[in-house]
Amino acid sequence: MTTAALIVAAGRGTRAGGDVPKQWQIVAGRMVAEHTVARFADHPKVGPIVLVLHPDDMELADRFPSVICVPGGATRDQSVSEGLNALIETPPARVLIHDVARPCISDRIISEVIAALDTSPGAAPALAVTDALWRGENGEVTGTQDREGLYRAQTPQGFRFADIVAAHRAHPGGAADDVEVARAAGLTVAITEGDEQNIKITTPGDFARAENILRGQMDIRTGQGYDVHAFEEGDHVVLCGVKIPHTKKLKGHSDADVGMHALTDAIYGALADGDIGQHFPPSDLQWKGAESDIFLRHAVSRATDRGYAIANVDVTLICERPKIGPHAASMREALAGIMGVDIDRVSVKATTSERLGFTGREEGIASMAVATLIKE
Numbered sequence: 001m002t003t004a005a006l007i008v009a010a011g012r013g014t015r016a017g018g019d020v021p022k023q024w025q026i027v028a029g030r031m032v033a034e035h036t037v038a039r040f041a042d043h044p045k046v047g048p049i050v051l052v053l054h055p056d057d058m059e060l061a062d063r064f065p066s067v068i069c070v071p072g073g074a075t076r077d078q079s080v081s082e083g084l085n086a087l088i089e090t091p092p093a094r095v096l097i098h099d100v101a102r103p104c105i106s107d108r109i110i111s112e113v114i115a116a117l118d119t120s121p122g123a124a125p126a127l128a129v130t131d132a133l134w135r136g137e138n139g140e141v142t143g144t145q146d147r148e149g150l151y152r153a154q155t156p157q158g159f160r161f162a163d164i165v166a167a168h169r170a171h172p173g174g175a176a177d178d179v180e181v182a183r184a185a186g187l188t189v190a191i192t193e194g195d196e197q198n199i200k201i202t203t204p205g206d207f208a209r210a211e212n213i214l215r216g217q218m219d220i221r222t223g224q225g226y227d228v229h230a231f232e233e234g235d236h237v238v239l240c241g242v243k244i245p246h247t248k249k250l251k252g253h254s255d256a257d258v259g260m261h262a263l264t265d266a267i268y269g270a271l272a273d274g275d276i277g278q279h280f281p282p283s284d285l286q287w288k289g290a291e292s293d294i295f296l297r298h299a300v301s302r303a304t305d306r307g308y309a310i311a312n313v314d315v316t317l318i319c320e321r322p323k324i325g326p327h328a329a330s331m332r333e334a335l336a337g338i339m340g341v342d343i344d345r346v347s348v349k350a351t352t353s354e355r356l357g358f359t360g361r362e363e364g365i366a367s368m369a370v371a372t373l374i375k376e
């Protein structure tokens, strides 16, 4: 049974401050709307996703290649209707309607709303009001309000698709949310457990709260790698994927790319996933003379399979010769290409060891690397 997500991002709200509408402001490294879309895109039970944009924002649709982007209407009701229309040709069984300004939505809330739709035509998260409630005027308390039975409504609000389409068509407009539209059509709406972190960005201070929540939910990992290969008779070395003419070559089972090996181990290290020798045992003849990009590609795929992106890597080569500087740009390009990341996330630098030790005596080359992985 398919469950679509319909994210309403057509508002022009200015209460949150800033030069652009709140959904396009940056929080925790990306636009509010990108966080919100990613939460639904990453949920295993959700798809397709419809994003309703303000007609003036349609050029931003390019940022959401796997999302159906449609222009919204003058009111929230109309925007939701436009989003529902975009799904009518291939109707999903259920639809979750969500405010773009709630980027901290959790997997749990989404799962619970979907599950509740098995037994109810509508379901939405909410939190029971726990604070005392007052009425006030001119800065003074004028009365109290019983909080019994009062809830703070959140989104996503989920419905069986055909029901909510019919409810929107029958509604005269002006509803506060989709639960109001559903109830006007006689649909029962179950209350699921909301979350204090599922905040709606409304005022300028909410950006800082959202930033803290989103950063706190990120899983950031760092790994280090170290490798050494000795020189032997030869006429070139391969370092970070680049072949460099030299008076010796590096000795090793594979192409002996010491820089790429250190980097590969750094990624395995960040994943707590063993090391290069464990994944590619030197005793296994099939890796003899292998090009080291096989190892690096493997480590990167282990990371992406687990939902991590490469935030940045930094490789240091330690040798007197060959000179690395003239080749560093090609090395960065080669590594970035293999890992599928932008070149500005890849650093390759070099140092000598002032003629001290085995690298100083030009008996071999050492390399150190650090990799940072991030899962949002």
Ligand code: MG
Residues within 6 Å of the ligand: 227, 228, 229, 252, 256, 257, 258, 261
């Ligand atoms: Mg090695």
